[in-house]
Amino acid sequence: FLQMLLPKLDRQQEDSSHSGATRAFSRKTLTWRLVGEAYSSQLSVDEQRYIFKLAFRMWSEVIPLNFREDLTAPGAMVNIKLGFGRGRHLGCTRVFDGSGQEFAHAWRLGDIHFDDDEHFTPPTSDTGISLLKVAVHEIGHVLGLPHIYRTGSIMHPNYTPHEPAFELDWSDRKAIQKLYGSCKGSFDIAFDWIRKERNQYGEMMVRFSTYFFRNSWYWLYENRNNRTRYGDPIQILTGWHGIPAENIDAFVHIWTRRRDERYFFKGSQYWRYDGDKDQALLEDEQGRSYPRLISEGFPGIPSPLDTAFYDRKKQLIYFFKESFVFAFDINRNQVLNSYPMKLTEVFPAITPQNHPFRNIDSAYYSYAHNSIFFFKGNAYWKVVSEKDKQQNSRLPSNGLFPKKHISEKWFDLCDVHISTLNM
Amino acid sequence: EALFHSRDRSDLELSPLHQARPIADLQAAQRFLSRYGWSAVSSARSPNLERTTEAPASISLADAMRRFQKANALPVSGKLDTATLVAMNKPRCGVPDTQLPSQTTLSTPLGLQPRARPKR
Numbered sequence: 001f002l003q004m005l006l007p008k009l010d011r012q013q014e015d016s017s018h019s020g021a022t023r024a025f026s027r028k029t030l031t032w033r034l035v036g037e038a039y040s041s042q043l044s045v046d047e048q049r050y051i052f053k054l055a056f057r058m059w060s061e062v063i064p065l066n067f068r069e070d071l072t073a074p075g076a077m078v079n080i081k082l083g084f085g086r087g088r089h090l091g092c093t094r095v096f097d098g099s100g101q102e103f104a105h106a107w108r109l110g111d112i113h114f115d116d117d118e119h120f121t122p123p124t125s126d127t128g129i130s131l132l133k134v135a136v137h138e139i140g141h142v143l144g145l146p147h148i149y150r151t152g153s154i155m156h157p158n159y160t161p162h163e164p165a166f167e168l169d170w171s172d173r174k175a176i177q178k179l180y181g182s183c184k185g186s187f188d189i190a191f192d193w194i195r196k197e198r199n200q201y202g203e204m205m206v207r208f209s210t211y212f213f214r215n216s217w218y219w220l221y222e223n224r225n226n227r228t229r230y231g232d233p234i235q236i237l238t239g240w241h242g243i244p245a246e247n248i249d250a251f252v253h254i255w256t257r258r259r260d261e262r263y264f265f266k267g268s269q270y271w272r273y274d275g276d277k278d279q280a281l282l283e284d285e286q287g288r289s290y291p292r293l294i295s296e297g298f299p300g301i302p303s304p305l306d307t308a309f310y311d312r313k314k315q316l317i318y319f320f321k322e323s324f325v326f327a328f329d330i331n332r333n334q335v336l337n338s339y340p341m342k343l344t345e346v347f348p349a350i351t352p353q354n355h356p357f358r359n360i361d362s363a364y365y366s367y368a369h370n371s372i373f374f375f376k377g378n379a380y381w382k383v384v385s386e387k388d389k390q391q392n393s394r395l396p397s398n399g400l401f402p403k404k405h406i407s408e409k410w411f412d413l414c415d416v417h418i419s420t421l422n423m
Numbered sequence: 424e425a426l427f428h429s430r431d432r433s434d435l436e437l438s439p440l441h442q443a444r445p446i447a448d449l450q451a452a453q454r455f456l457s458r459y460g461w462s463a464v465s466s467a468r469s470p471n472l473e474r475t476t477e478a479p480a481s482i483s484l485a486d487a488m489r490r491f492q493k494a495n496a497l498p499v500s501g502k503l504d505t506a507t508l509v510a511m512n513k514p515r516c517g518v519p520d521t522q523l524p525s526q527t528t529l530s531t532p533l534g535l536q537p538r539a540r541p542k543r
Binding site for chain 1: 442443444445446459494495510512513514515516517518519520521
């Protein structure tokens, strides 16, 4: 046991990379374990493991690093080991001082020790010392962060009691992203979901939330806070009912004075979603049952699709497949005569060769930016908007600005380990 | 076992033997400043560091006190006053707060200092 905790110079340093910043680990998935002989006597073992699982997940929500609890590998192979002890503990050279003052410490690239003389409590309690908060802090050290003397930082050396549910704030995110970079990746769909609500004066208000879907999970993106919702990503199954559980091709919201229809597309079929009931419709008001074949509902449109978006002004749906675009007139329920056309023709590159050409992942009309964005891989191309055109009339209609990184416009869209997706 | 009677252990009674000794005098304060990297480093290897360099002798206790007070937004007097004692007795993480910079960077603001890593 002692041997397990002695620094594994060869093993761990093999993990670390010296890229100039004080980065600690270079692999994408790290393993952790609450050491069996070092459980706390204050909380149930399941509670302790759940809290550590959540603590690791909170870091992986903001950096491209996953954490997996490993209960079987030999101890020496586990990247991060956590344990509780009192006074002289776990072969550690630093002796704990009993209740009060020092409540935990972390060894770089390795182990985290908690002083079991402290009164550690679960996140739901407002007494004692939150084990979740201390765990997030100590994991921050293991990942390479020093103490940060900033009010509100999780890396402040002193514990601040009675704080409501805490989260990694903007500065802490930037600090850890300086070491590990920001999260990149492609998206299946991105869309704004419109909500119509009446305010206290009975006036109809329109609000929207932005969603990003990837594989079988999704994020709500809070535009006003420039980050994802705390606790995201979560499983599509959890938040949306009756649509496919993963790999959705497109989302289209037909929104006119008389129509308000939302559709999800996957493969050869499409589903209609009822926002009020928060459920995919089995049958619409005309008695049509869902899911329906795309070829039935949108004659002339091929499947599976790459993506699609609805242009409210022109009342056209643009469907994308490979290097072609199909403009579908929702009033005449047919593809415009001049389509399909080449993607490069309908949406020309402003800078030659700086174009997605084919197989875009998602076409997203953002109400926050009043612009259309084409996503492909971890890059986006912004389509010339009316405002752009007013500022520079020489820009081509529907032209594509040179590509940029999605992660530089939408922040912290990070995966978490599949074992923690349901937390 | 630490004694408790209610199911959620909210009435956990810690035995007095396991209470941290409060920091109440200059000597204890000096030990605190040394332990957490504000002045000369104790001989024990500190966590989160492989091995830290010995502090230059010129860092005096008052200096270290002043730096600690400044980082904690306390009146910077260099003296062990009540507010400083309260700050030193707060529950805290055992990882040292600072790595002693080389003499040349002493004046840079705390917390923003680059970490001095010995070359591999």
